Amino acid sequence: MNLNTQFVFENKTKRLLLGGMALGLVCLSFIFLNDDEYHTRFWTNWLHNSVFFTGIAFMSMFFLSAQITAFAGWNSVVKRVWEAMSQFMWVGIILMGVLVIGVWGHFHHLYHWNTPGITDPTNPAYDKIIAGKASFLNPIWYTVGTVGFLAIWYFWAKNLRKASVDQDSMETEGGYTYHKKQRKWAASFLPLGGFLSTVFLWQSLMSVDPHWYSTMFAWYSMVSMWLGAISLTVILIIYLKSLGYLEYVTFNHLHDVGKFLFGISVFWAYLWFDQFMLIWYANNGEETIYFNHRMTFYPVLFWGNLLLNFVTPFLILMRNDTKRKFGTMFFVACIVFFGHWWDYFYMIKPGARIASHEAKELAEGKQHGAKKHAAVVEEAEEAPTSEEVAATPTTEAVSHEVGHTAGHEAPVTTSKDTATTSEHSAPNAVNNESSVAAEHTATEVHGKGHEVAAAEHAVDEATAFKVGYTIPGLDDIGVMIGFLSLFLFFFFQQLSRASLVPMRDPYLEESLHHDTGALIEGEGGESHH
């Protein structure tokens, strides 16, 4: 048995992947040239794919670390795949670095918190909520939270891989020096990756909707990355096997990866629903607007997400035998991989579209004069805020009505509504606090007139059906293929630098004889002869 197999990155594959990257570049340029003045589609595509593929690299590292720490033995023959995948974080630093430069230089408007003057009450751009979060949502934190943390993770990933590769050339068999080293890097990575990834995701993704917050978000998007990593692992294992590599990886190993694919998909659905239900139940206007907007204007994205990432893997992988068939697993992995790319699309696009729309409104000077605005803000503190209104469960009809006012057009019309309220309540400033109920009615009545005009306006610009926002266009998929090719190019290069089997891994024997013990009709005999 020759364990020392080296992966050869053939020129044919290299050319194919370079072609994929070229396709991505063409699509990205095409998007850039047919874009709005902030190049929102271009930048969202960049953010989307950078975070997604960097996240896959990060979760490969996290997953591998969790397994090493948990004394997993089945995975030795697959380990090198994850090790190679995790090295992509190095490229991720550059990809995210482009966004960081964009934040500092104001080249994009993905993040509304980055608008100049947003924390200054005398500036027309002033936003009270964002000003309150400015100690976290600022370029310095953004740099630390994305590029900085990635650099730390990459340092760990590099060292873990080094300890693993060095183990191959160890003189004596059965020594534990390098294994212990790996355990140290892996165990210390778990808290580091776990805690820092939440900040990474808040900064890079959740702050696209800076008014919105969800305590489930980091969990949810991290698990989405994880599934991206697991499904890509399945695809790569099956691809490598089709080339004749990884001959020691049997359907028993595939079964275990399949169980992760199934189980984590269910976990993802749990988090997806949890995030939705907590917000739906609490009925906090600031939070529900996020879902209201997406369910109303992006139904394909919203429900497609659930179909691709939960219904399909759940129903197909429920049975034991489907997790042991290479064809079925490849099919499901492709769907789940695309599904989580879709999930990130859903997380980023609607929010970034609003952000660029807000920037446009500001640039067109829709708000007249800093002085008046300051007065409005002061008044708004007294007047009932949209959350308070939405949280008052008077009747279903009222809460729906208010939800509508505060919900759909809030990103566009918040300032107008507040202005209306303040104009009409200014003479009664003294009575303001005592007549909260009357104020509700006032907000509603005056809200309505503006609402109609504002709604039409908003539908036109920030919510109308548009390929690239409402659904992914072919060019968006082309960009994804470009980034995927970049990822794979780097992956194969890393993979070819070490043996495909960690020959001196103490768990290797266990892994080579791995048997899940599952009994599948008609298959049992052949696995044991």
Place this chain on the structure above:
Amino acid sequence: MAAHSNKVLFGLYNDEEDLKSAVKAAHAAHLDIMDVYTPFPVHGLDPILGLKESRLHYLGFIYGATGALFAFLAMSWIFTRDWPIMFGGKPYWSVPAFIPITFEMTVLFAAWGMTITFYTICGLWPGVKAQTLDDRITDDKFCVAFDVTSASESDVDSIKGFFTQTNAAEVNVKTL
């Protein structure tokens, strides 16, 4: 099984690999194994024994689906027809609020249903007397058992010969 007085001839092995090769040898010699007892699940034993995949999980699916339907329909009926209550201004038929309970009832029905079915099939009820061939089977011995109630003298001899050939540590007879 709780049949009346079965005479069982069984051999004890010290290692699961010995057990596996013994079972293979028994098949080759066309000996009819009654059952095999091990202290832990031995991977790869089922196909050698020629066991088929359990059908218990089909029932599990049916139980789970019953639980899901029951929970969802019951809540729908209660909160829209029987006793409508409004929670926090939400509609009476609030599907998202029903999902956690539907999930819990699915798990509950599937778990209880499968447990009760499994125990019924195995004849395990409260108060049933444990019928172990040897106490060490639950600790460190691996057992292959043959039913010799109606076996001829020569059959018993050939089974004993089989145990000797396959290095059984002990051979005993017990009437259950």
